Amino acid sequence: MSGLLQGPVLVVGTGLLGTSVALACREAGLEVLLRDVSSEHVRTASGLGAGVPDTGAAPQLVVVAVPPDHLGAEIAAALAATDAVVTDVGSVKSQPLAQLKALGVDDLRRYVGSHPMAGSERSGPLAASATLFEGRPWALTPHQSAEASAIAVVRELIMLCGAVPVDLSPDDHDRAVARVSHLPQLMSSLVAGRLAEAPSSHLALSGQGVRDVTRIAGSDPTLWKQIITANSEAVLAMLDEVEERLARLRGFVAAADAEAIAALLAEGVAGTRAIPAKHGGVARPMASVFVSLPDQAGELARLFAHVGAQGVSIEDVHIDHDPGRPVGLVELVVEATSASTLVASLTARGWVVHP
Amino acid sequence: MSGLLQGPVLVVGTGLLGTSVALACREAGLEVLLRDVSSEHVRTASGLGAGVPDTGAAPQLVVVAVPPDHLGAEIAAALAATDAVVTDVGSVKSQPLAQLKALGVDDLRRYVGSHPMAGSERSGPLAASATLFEGRPWALTPHQSAEASAIAVVRELIMLCGAVPVDLSPDDHDRAVARVSHLPQLMSSLVAGRLAEAPSSHLALSGQGVRDVTRIAGSDPTLWKQIITANSEAVLAMLDEVEERLARLRGFVAAADAEAIAALLAEGVAGTRAIPAKHGGVARPMASVFVSLPDQAGELARLFAHVGAQGVSIEDVHIDHDPGRPVGLVELVVEATSASTLVASLTARGWVVHP
Structure with missing residues (x-):
């Protein structure tokens, strides 16, 4: 880190994303202030160690993490009430700009939008984690009049959260x-x-x-x-x-x-x-190895222990339980060059393998 | 088994499905004859223990496992050349009937279509396995003039392969x-x-x-x-x-x-x-537990060993590799009632867990 981001950081909206950002900032030693329309959410987030209820202290950075429909109004309020850099973590980036324009907010030098690609299946502060963004893409989407220093602060927030910044214009995003x-x-x-x-007889297929x-x-x-x-x-x-x-x-x-x-x-x-390879590198040819196994706790562990003992790295896993009885079919996706030796070694150890 | 199916079984088309059926029949001790337009495929299947090249002996059952476009002609040929029950394993069930009608085949009492829901990602006899159909749905689709005794023989083939018969009319299938x-x-x-x-910057998200x-x-x-x-x-x-x-x-x-x-x-x-629960039973509420782990052979085994030690059964697994670095995010889908204790125990063992 270049040390640009010193805090305090004010997080507006303490749901999953806001509380996760707050936890990551706290882990980095920054002072974090929390605000939400739900005082219960603030208490929960604060109890998790995500910061303290907003004291009114002047923040260096405001992170707006409210539902999409409220983004424009909350960003405008943050720009008006503070001298801070303001970002948001909304899923769409041109709409807040249009809302700000409609609200008559002309000076947007301190506003830089962003969008972490993480976490939409779960919600609420209890689902939050300081590591939610680790290694995930996080779009950094400055508009044309954003100040370079403001962009740098938001980029530092992204890095501090362990995410990978992806630079895009708001429209392009x-x-x-x-x-x-x-x-x-x-x-x-x-x-x-x-x-x-x-009909259920159709769904049975x-x-x-x-x-x-x-x-x-x-x-x-x-x-x-x-x-x-x-x-x-x-x-x-x-x-x-x-x-x-x-x-x-x-x-x-x-x-x-x-x-x-x-x-x-x-x-x-x-x-x-x-679609880029999951590691962000060149796509390597993959092959699937299918293994039947009893659907019991411990069987998967035994299987993965055998796979690990071969030094084979598992790229992906799918488990397809049998509709009629408690036997699972596990698909192990591995590098194509490893597949045949894996099949041989698993078979030798008594697994029912379908190459 | 009721012992209706005594063999010999003639398998026409020794690709993935045909050879897998043949292997399952051989394991059940039946005599199996193999035929394919590719003599190399027959040799390969035979070498795998799937049976012997067609001797011309009269079969009790013919299994037609050729590409969809050739089903009608091969079923007609099998009905004309033998007195056997004839089934096929094609993905579509009304088209072969229409083709048979167009070919002037009127007596279809010995023909009963079927369709195992298995194995389309892979192809060829080398990918075959006697257990390919284990626990999978296998549609049994008799038309109106099919003989009850013929239906019974095909149902026995399905059971012998370890599959779960799903009864449907051809059109309904x-x-x-x-x-x-x-x-x-x-x-x-x-x-x-x-x-x-x-653009690759878009795909990066x-x-x-x-x-x-x-x-x-x-x-x-x-x-x-x-x-x-x-x-x-x-x-x-x-x-x-x-x-x-x-x-x-x-x-x-x-x-x-x-x-x-x-x-x-x-x-x-x-x-x-x-969509039916994977076990075919009532859907139980599931919860996801997310774990970050270094992308190394052995780490998954260690994780599953810890999960197994808790007696928790894993319903599904997804692995989401980070785009920017070799750290994986593993999603464990478990019964909702087990999730919080699993999170606590994995955290206690030092895993980075996102509840």
Whole structure:
């Protein structure tokens, strides 16, 4: 750290994100002030060691961590009441700027938006953790009139939280999350919505594929309706792209044009390869090894101990429980070069392995 | 087993599914004959212990395991050449019947279609396993003129493979897989297709959500173009439902109608709850415990050993590697009642846990 960020840090909104930022700042030794419309949330966060209820002391940095609909008003209030640098952690970055403009806030030199990619499945201060942001991407999205010194302070906050800053303009950020987050969310919800009324004999054929595709459809509609409406322009552009492709696909299916269908599917294959490798490096070829195991506490540990003893690093794991009985099928995703020796060694140790 | 299935079993098509069926039959002590357009595949399957190259002996059961486009012709050939019961393991069940009718095959009493829900990511006899179907759903889809004795033989094959029979008519099966398999596949491909040309700074914001939604988009377009065209009627019905919802959603977003968006998202939440619990029983409330760990062989084993020592059964696992450095975030899905004690005990053992 360059020592630019000295505190105090005022956190407005002590939910999951705000309290997690506060805990990380406290761990770095900074003074943290807490404010929330819910005094219970402030007490809880304070009790967790995230800081003290706002004393009115002049902060160096204000972190606004309130629901999307309230961002503009809270940022404006923070700019008016203090001389501090102000950031927010909202999921959409152009809407707060528009709200500030509508509120007549002209001087935005001290405001720098940001967006950590973490934690939306859980909520509330009790779910918070100083390490929530460790190694996660955190978009840093200064608008054109933001001061360089303000940007530097927010960048230091991101580093202090252990996150990886990703520099984007507010509009560019909103287009990015429309593509990699909001569109997948909406399509997942549409697919899952088609299951709600299905006969149970149809749902009995559900496999890992439909479970994966619909997992995020279980997210909170109250949060997501705000995110989607706050980013409506970029989301509409993505919906239009998908609507156009879907209409084309429908035409290919109706015409039984197998080659055109294959070409659309191949676009998808290319897309899965475009997602960066989880380590941020070059994608390495992976292979799956499937192992059947009794669904008992301890069996997974025994399996991973055997895998670890081979020096093989597990890139990903999927567990597919059997619908009819308590036997699980575990998919271990490992580097392709390790797969065959892993299969051999696990088989030798008595595991039921499907290569 | 009731001993109805005595063999010999002739397997036509010695790819992943055919060879796996053959291996399971061999393990049950049945005589198995193998046939494939690729004599190399037959040699490989035979070398794995899946049976012997077809001797011309009269089979009791023929299992047709060829690509979707060839099912009708191979089923017809098997019915003409033998007095055996004939089944197939294709992904779509009404198309083979239509093909048989078009070929002028009127007597279908000995034909009973079926469809195991297993194994499409991998292919070829080398990927086969006698336990591929263990505990998996396997649709049993007799048409109206199928003989009861033929249905009983195919049901016994399913049980012998360790699978769970799910009884459905051919049309009903096709509607079911359109909903729980083909639609998720196509939507996953459309979402993934939107990533192929995206700037890398946008893709840098990719989280676990988009990875889950797009995982199956990596599947083989050559196989899937056949499945989709073979089930075009049921797939079109699903695409129409989604197209209608997508147009509605687009209208809600354009009108900034947050409540209507939330209602559509809530349909998705209901859908995720409709998917049967992985054990086939009543869904139990689950909770996620997040653990940071160094990305080293052995660390996962150590973690699972600690979890196992607590007697806690892990329902699911997700590994989210950090984009910027080699630290992984592991999500352990456990019964909600176990979560808080698990968090406490892992924390006490020095793990960095996010509750």
